[in-house]
Amino acid sequence: MAEVTAKDLLEQFHLTLVNDEESVTYRPITTSDISRPGMEMAGYFTYYPAKRIQLLGKTELSFFEQLSEDHKQDRMMRLCTYDTPAIILSRDMEAPDVLKEAANEVGVPVFSTDITTTRLSSKLMMYLESKLAPMTALHGVLIDIYGIGVLITGSSGVGKSETALDLVRRGHRLVADDSVEIRQEQDGVLVGRSPELIRHLLEIRGLGIINVMTLFGAGSVRNEKRIGLSIDLEAWDQKKQYDRLGLDEDHLQVFDTDLPKITVPVRPGRNLAVIIEVAAMNFRLKRMGINAAEQFSERLTSVIEEGDHDHDV
Secondary structure, three states: OOEEEEEHHHHHHHOOEOOOOOOOOOOOOOOOEEEEEHHHHHOOOOOOOOOOOOEEOOHHHHHHHHHOHHHHHHHHHHHHHOOOOOOOOOOOOOOOOOHHHHHHHOOOOOEEOOOOHHHEEEEEEEHHHHHHOOOOEHHHHHHHHEEEEEEEEOOOOOOOOHHHHHHOOOOEEEEOOOEEEEEEEOOOOOOOEHHHOOOOOOEOOOEEEEEEOOOOOOHEEEEEEEEEEEEEEEEOOOOOOOOOOOOOOEEEEEEEEEEEEEEEEEEEOOOOHHHHHHHHHHHHHOOOOOHHHHHHHHHHHHHHHHHHHHHOO
């Protein structure tokens, strides 16, 4: 999980700092929830979520303007705590002097922006959810095949990068080679990307490092992709029983999300790129409700039943 502070918001959303820069402390933001402190402006601080970014819009500030001077000071002093990461005023509204003073006292940055309150709230939440999502790194290759993010895993030297190169040559897009950074967003959505250092690069034994974007053009890469399917490459084992119909459902668990997983045995003469390409297409068909393995199984069952029926007669 990346650490985010109000300074990142300042740069990302082109905000303007309106209080004293010398007094400000950029504390880490620990939640993507945003607070609009309407109840607090009315004096109700019992459940005040101090650790959230506080968003002051037209509603909150027009109510605040009707308060007596004593109440104004009281509200702003209670709004600015040592936990509050930032206070943002939308629609380019003027920050009251009492707010600036209270914020300077405890080091809370006060920003202003011309964005409307609702739009700012949703943009902030989306940005923070993406930044604060749990993150892990897996050894493997991530490729966008026909719109499906396919994570290819397997032991070192099994041929993941070579297969990725073959897939890129066939028109698919490389997201990451060797190390895939994965973050879990809301509702079990897994998004993968490459570490900055090795972005757009592939390591091919015997050739070394190649730059996929330079060789194949901008259409051959993408920076991140939602992961839909995991394919594990393993050296062919004579003693192992492999799924021949495709009815077995296997999964790879990342955080608390189960990714559908297919194990593909590797041996000379098998065209892995084509197999993986077809696996991605078949996965898309399954999502559309067409399952060839189940259809075959049903057909087989009905043939057996008809045979039994003929035998009875």
